[in-house]
Structures are given as structure tokens and as C-alpha cells.
Amino acid sequence: MYLITGGRGAVATRLTTLLHRDRLPVRVGSARPEDLTPPDGVATVRLDLTDPATFPAALDGVTTVFLYAAPDRIGDFAAEAHHAGVTHVVLLSSSSVLGPDAAGDPLAKSHLDVEQALLASPLTTTILRPGSFASNAGAWAWPIKAGRPVSLPYPHAHNDAIHEHDVAEAAYAAVTDPRHRGGRFTLTGPDSLTFAGQIEQLAAAIGRPIPVHRASREEWKREMADHIPAVYADALLNWWESHDGRPVPLTDAVEHLTGHPARPFTTWAADHATEFTAS
Structure with missing residues (x-):
């Protein structure tokens, strides 16, 4: 089972569609699941990344998580994910973490904190860093x-x-293709x-x-x-x-992951x- 967090976002919406198209089991989490309009047959669940009480139900039966970078309770989320049997997290981070003062940059720090927490956990973590x-x-x-x-x-x-569709298609490759597990990809x-x-x-x-x-x-x-x-x-x-x-600087990571050049x-x-x- 794939759990997609941040379900109202453009990347999560497109990724959910791609997984459902290929008949892969997917669940979409959001702090307001009543606002979601997923494809027919896709389950939704309340998942507030700042509220650990919502973690167990969202993670039940999940093996792979597509995760938006929310730092507040990331340690709790990683621990609960590991306890639930999650083996792989694909994190939507930011290329801002590669800057010379990422720890002191408010735009980069939240992403950096999530990256560091996941990398310190037992979970295999793949990181997507769009610009x-x-x-x-x-x-x-x-x-x-x-x-x-x-x-x-x-x-x-x-x-x-x-383009958000390139990020979603790169995420699809990252969550479904084991060759990319544990990779770090800067997307441009x-x-x-x-x-x-x-x-x-x-x-x-x-x-x-x-x-x-x-x-x-x-x-x-x-x-x-x-x-x-x-x-x-x-x-x-x-x-x-x-x-x-x-x-x-530009990269060819989108083409490497998706097989087509970035839009x-x-x-x-x-x-x-x-x-x-x-x-």
C-alpha cells in the first residue's frame, strides 16, 4: 500500500492518479480528507502531520510513503511508520537544502530538518529536491x-x-522502481x-x-x-x-527518472x- 501525504497538493494529486491508473493500492492522506476528490476507488484518511494521533490509522498496512516535508513531528512520524512496517519513504524536499547556509535559511531549514530526521531513522529514504x-x-x-x-x-x-507533472512523474518512478531507492535527486x-x-x-x-x-x-x-x-x-x-x-545549474534527473526530458x-x-x- 502506498500512502500519499499532502493529498490536496498538485504533485500528490497527479501521483495518486498515476498509481491508480496502474492499479496500485493507494491511500491519500490529508488534514481535511473531506476536501479531497481522488479517483473512484481510492481511499482517503485523515492525516495531520502535526498530530501524531492521526498517524497509526493512516499508516496501517502501508509499505511506502510519499511524504511532504513537515518538520514539527517528523520524529514521531518516522517512528510510527517504522512500527507500522513502512520500509520506504520518498520525501519531497527542496534543492534549497544544498545552499551554503541551509541551516540558517528559513526557506531551507524545514526541509533540511525533515531530511536529517528521516536519514537518522531505520527507514530507507529517497529524496527528491525540486528547485x-x-x-x-x-x-x-x-x-x-x-x-x-x-x-x-x-x-x-x-x-x-x-512543471508539477514532472515532479509527480519523478515521484512515481521513485516510489515504484526499486532501482531508485535511497537516491538523492535534484529536479530542475x-x-x-x-x-x-x-x-x-x-x-x-x-x-x-x-x-x-x-x-x-x-x-x-x-x-x-x-x-x-x-x-x-x-x-x-x-x-x-x-x-x-x-x-x-540544471540537471537531467527528470529524464533519468521518467525517461523523458523535463517540460x-x-x-x-x-x-x-x-x-x-x-x-
Whole structure:
């Protein structure tokens, strides 16, 4: 039995579909299982990764877990998983853990804490470390639909935008193919793109120009204050500044795991174009 955590997320949803398609036994966990809409025949269970009382029922009969990185009770989760007979965990972590000061970076630390806890446990752990999700561009949907400029403090900062379907398909390979057990995989998109470049590709997908406003750091933080705590906003700004005009390294891990190259951002933009045009 496969247990998929974070069941409402895009990666978990796609992974569940792939496992069900191939008639593999799968259970989906979420803190709010009533909000899930899995394929017919897929069981759901309440699983709150901050509440150990929900762990035993979710893990009953499970041998492989796809795990979102939630650090609060990871030691308890690992212990209960081992007690329940789980033999393999595939962790969705982040390439931010590979940074020079990951332990001091609030964006990286939660992922690093989960990695370290699992690696110290008896569980065989496979780690997927995606870079920047292409879906981060979804934050631009509101101003684009409103006809307003997109605020970018570092429009020429590079990132390695990866399609959520590539992450899910890499996860499928990791949970089902024993050759990948215990591996560490840094997942990237196929291109090092600037935010300005992504905006251009998104504009082409929706068929109209998208204006950009070059915001100061403080201006951007004020705009995001209701959505991103200041400590995380500063960490994001520092990361963007460090990659301003500097291409990011790319990997072929998606192709290694899935057998196909990573999807370009143009594909993501086409797949999600209506999210930037619908009222």
C-alpha cells in the first residue's frame, strides 16, 4: 500500500492518479480528507502531520510513503511508520537544502530538518529536491487578470522552473522502481529562465502583453505582507538577488527518472493559461 501525504497538493494529486491508473493500492492522506476528490476507488484518511494521533490509522498496512516535508513531528512520524512496517519513504524536499547556509535559511531549514530526521531513522529514504516550481508563477495571476503590472524586485533573476507533472512523474518512478531507492535527486526544469523571460512566455500563451513593474525590495515586501511572513520574504529576496543575472545549474534527473526530458515553461504556461485570463 502506498500512502500519499499532502493529498490536496498538485504533485500528490497527479501521483495518486498515476498509481491508480496502474492499479496500485493507494491511500491519500490529508488534514481535511473531506476536501479531497481522488479517483473512484481510492481511499482517503485523515492525516495531520502535526498530530501524531492521526498517524497509526493512516499508516496501517502501508509499505511506502510519499511524504511532504513537515518538520514539527517528523520524529514521531518516522517512528510510527517504522512500527507500522513502512520500509520506504520518498520525501519531497527542496534543492534549497544544498545552499551554503541551509541551516540558517528559513526557506531551507524545514526541509533540511525533515531530511536529517528521516536519514537518522531505520527507514530507507529517497529524496527528491525540486528547485523552483513553475506554479510559483501563479502568484502573478491576480495582477495579470486585473490588468495591473506584475511587481518584480529582480526581473533578471534566474530560476529553474519545473512543471508539477514532472515532479509527480519523478515521484512515481521513485516510489515504484526499486532501482531508485535511497537516491538523492535534484529536479530542475530544462532551462535557466529569468522572471522577465517567464513573463514573456506567459504573455505569448495568453495572447497579450503583461506589463512589469520593477519594485524595490521594501515595496515588494509591503505588497506581499498579507501572504508571506517577513522572514520568508527576506529569504526569497536574498535568493533572487544572488541569482540576478546569474543562470542556475540544471540537471537531467527528470529524464533519468521518467525517461523523458523535463517540460519547458512554455508547456506549463499553455497548460495554465486560463488561470491568467478567466474572471
